[in-house]
Amino acid sequence: MVEFRARHANGGWRWIEATASNWLDDPAVQGVIVNYRDITERKLMELRLQHGVLHDALTGLPNRVLLSNRLGQAIKCSQRNPQYHFAVLFLDLDHFKVINDSFGHPVGDRFLVTAASRLHRCLRSTDTCARLGGDEFVILLDDIHSLDAVVQVARRIIQQLSLPVEIDAQMLHSSVSIGIVFGSAEYNDPAEVLRDADIAMYRAKASGKSRYEVFHPAMREAAQARLALENELRRAIAQGEFIVYYQPIVNISSGELIGFEALVRWQHPTRGILTPAAFLDVAEEVGLGDAIGWQVLEHVCRQLATWQHSFPHAAHLSVSVNLSARQFMQPELYVRIVQLLTQYNIPPNCLKLELTESALMEYSQEAAAVLARLRSYGIQIAIDDFGVGYSSLSYLIQLPIDQIKIDRNFIIQLDQAHHSQAIVRAIVNLARSLDLKVVAEGLETTEQVDRMRTVGCHYGQGYLLGYPLPAAEAIRLLQGGE
Ligand code: C2E
Numbered sequence: 085m086v087e088f089r090a091r092h093a094n095g096g097w098r099w100i101e102a103t104a105s106n107w108l109d110d111p112a113v114q115g116v117i118v119n120y121r122d123i124t125e126r127k128l129m130e131l132r133l134q135h136g137v138l139h140d141a142l143t144g145l146p147n148r149v150l151l152s153n154r155l156g157q158a159i160k161c162s163q164r165n166p167q168y169h170f171a172v173l174f175l176d177l178d179h180f181k182v183i184n185d186s187f188g189h190p191v192g193d194r195f196l197v198t199a200a201s202r203l204h205r206c207l208r209s210t211d212t213c214a215r216l217g218g219d220e221f222v223i224l225l226d227d228i229h230s231l232d233a234v235v236q237v238a239r240r241i242i243q244q245l246s247l248p249v250e251i252d253a254q255m256l257h258s259s260v261s262i263g264i265v266f267g268s269a270e271y272n273d274p275a276e277v278l279r280d281a282d283i284a285m286y287r288a289k290a291s292g293k294s295r296y297e298v299f300h301p302a303m304r305e306a307a308q309a310r311l312a313l314e315n316e317l318r319r320a321i322a323q324g325e326f327i328v329y330y331q332p333i334v335n336i337s338s339g340e341l342i343g344f345e346a347l348v349r350w351q352h353p354t355r356g357i358l359t360p361a362a363f364l365d366v367a368e369e370v371g372l373g374d375a376i377g378w379q380v381l382e383h384v385c386r387q388l389a390t391w392q393h394s395f396p397h398a399a400h401l402s403v404s405v406n407l408s409a410r411q412f413m414q415p416e417l418y419v420r421i422v423q424l425l426t427q428y429n430i431p432p433n434c435l436k437l438e439l440t441e442s443a444l445m446e447y448s449q450e451a452a453a454v455l456a457r458l459r460s461y462g463i464q465i466a467i468d469d470f471g472v473g474y475s476s477l478s479y480l481i482q483l484p485i486d487q488i489k490i491d492r493n494f495i496i497q498l499d500q501a502h503h504s505q506a507i508v509r510a511i512v513n514l515a516r517s518l519d520l521k522v523v524a525e526g527l528e529t530t531e532q533v534d535r536m537r538t539v540g541c542h543y544g545q546g547y548l549l550g551y552p553l554p555a556a557e558a559i560r561l562l563q564g565g566e
């Protein structure tokens with residue numbers, strides 16, 4: 085049986101299947117009979133199916149399977165011929181989720197189709213542009229001579245994809261982050277190339293989006309370390325390895341202890357006590373920040389209950405807990421906090437929640453309502469790291485809050501820059517006029533404490549006044565006050 089193509093009289097092609105049967109031994113026939121059948125319809129269906137297996141339905145671009153085939157060939161080529169190079173660009177659209185969530189999937193799909201056609205225009209006919217799924221695209225630049233040439237393509241793509249896309253009279257804005265692997269004979273497997281390009285893309289995202297990064301082996305180690313940390317964090321959450329240190333907050337006029345700030349620590353089985361700098365960013369990025377945050381809140385409530393029971397004279401002390409932006413916007417935040425306070429029988433005014441300026445700015449629409457609700461229950465609210473972003477000052481002071489904490493960087497500058505003193509004085513005056521309490525953070529010297537006292541700041545926190553302490557040691561401060 086053979087299949088072949090033949091020209092039709094109308095100029096098009098038809099697919100023909102020929103089957104031959106041997107009738108030579110049949111005295112009546114004594115020949116070979118060939119049957120021809122027009123199989124064009126079946127053939128087209130097959131081709132369509134085959135296309136479907138190798139292409140993405142939405143954009144018509146090659147899919148992962150076809151990309152892997154071509155990438156596999158490129159790898160083989162580079163192993164045979166040292167002059168041959170290929171490059172892989174791993175693309176991920178920035179903020180695509182926002183477009184999808186705010187305008188709906190049909191608009192998101194049209195956006196992707198436009199992005200795909202723009203990508204196509206940046207490439208040569210020998211290049212492969214594939215869609216891996218979602219907003220991820222991969223480009224294989226075949227037989228490319230220099231990294232410079234690759235970078236030029238990447239720049240062109242970044243420029244093209246930053247142009248707005250008009251859909252239904254709306255201008256939608258996005259951009260793209262690109263990870264580049266300039267391929268060589270070291271690779272054996274398409275999956276390895278894609279993994280490295282993905283790692284570089286992740287770097288591009290992390291360092292500000294709408295940019296490219298060229299893969300370097302050191303990035304792989306960093307990515308592996310991150311992954312290991314992520315796994316360790318999951319285990320640590322399950323095993324309850326997070327504990328809370330308590331740093332004293334003091335009235336800087338009277339020296340009286342007014343409360344503590346709860347600061348999370350990881351009691352790591354081999355590395356000792358770790359501070360948030362070693363893990364909190366990664367935990368937030370991979371979505372484990374909430375789980376840690378709730379463990380901290382639970383620790384604090386349990387601790388407060390014990391203290392209030394053992395030291396009735398300390399019943400007025402409050403503990404401040406830091407909330408991440410994500411935790412702050414959890415719909416169940418209010419209910420869960422109220423639940424915890426009730427369960428441990430804690431008066432709501434013993435709990436302070438600290439939120440950074442940026443967390444409040446990020447969710448400026450909803451923030452005021454959430455704060456008002458917590459506050460009406462009696463929980464106190466503090467703005468943390470105050471003074472880091474000025475533009476928001478007028479907005480922030482309108483929020484329903486009780487306290488502002490002046491950032492440590494301001495306090496450091498107090499020693500050198502004269503104008504900082506004026507700014508701090510202005511902040512304190514403004515806060516006082518609004519009946520807000522002011523806490524100075526990071527006080528390390530008696531001069532700093534004196535200055536803050538002079539400008540009228542109420543409370544202070546810092547190594548001079550007390551280090552963050554494990555609960556058992558913080559108790560000694562309470563006993564001392566007996
Ligand atoms: P933060 O809220 O600004 O906390 C104050 C940080 O300054 C703490 O660092 C504290 O140990 C440190 N500090 C206090 N006094 C001084 C001083 O006199 N000099 C200097 N150089 N540093 C001082 P820590 O404990 O490493 O925490 C770092 C950050 O991690 C915190 O900054 C906070 O943003 C975050 N964090 C800590 N615990 C939690 C938590 O339970 N949940 C969340 N979401 N974030 C937390």
Ligand code: CA
Pocket residue numbers: 345406438468
């Ligand atoms: Ca804080």
Ligand code: CA
Pocket residue numbers: 468469489491525
């Ligand atoms: Ca702070």
